[in-house]
Amino acid sequence: MLRRLPILALALAAVLPAGAADIRQKTTYFTVRGETLEELDRDLGRKGPLMSATGSRHPGATEVKFGGKVTYKPKDGSCRVASTALTLNLVETLPKWSRPKAASTRTAIIWKTLSDDIARHEAQHSNIARTYVKKMESALRNLAPERDCDAMEARVNAVSARYLAWHQDAQTQFDVIEGREMNMRLRRLLKLNVAEATQNP
Secondary structure (H helix, E strand, O other), X not given: OEEEOOOOOEOOOOOOOOOOOEEEEEEEEEEEEOOOHHHHHHHHHHHOOEEOOOXXXXXXXXXXXXXXXXXXXXXXXXXXXXXXXXXXXEEEEEEEEEOOOOOOHHHHHHHHHHHHHHHHHHHHHHHHHHHHHHHHHHHHHOOOOEOOHXXXXXXXXXXXXXXXXXXXXXXXXXXXXXHHHHHHHHHHHHHHHHHHHHHOO
């Protein structure tokens, strides 16, 4: 018996063995231009990915989409999960600077510091999603049987919704912590990059 998970948005790209989530990731770039930090900041504000939740543009973004399906096996007056085939699609969007010849070394160092931190931040969003698709998959595979497959499907949907909510909470909490520590983190990274540039002119 095969039923789709309505709580999971994407259609399954391929049927996979039980317990093997199909995780696909790609990175896209948008080009920013400018000779000064002020010009770069303005271009980021114009071209950065638009976040529907805030209505504003950000210097980077990670799109996370869960999907998949679950098969059920009725047996001896009950029904259990027979297999899971979950999917996770990740698209990271990052800035790429088209550096003009007139841009100063100082601007280049600061841009490297900022862009490296943006890439690290978005990679961590992807890692959080990877963690939760694996947790969800494990939880679904290990559910106790229900009286029938309708009840089993309802249980699967409830557990899926719970893990998706926990995933969203983890992503939000990560952003809160990152925002609180941003200035200190960037100062530390800038100091390291300045030291490296001094040693390797």
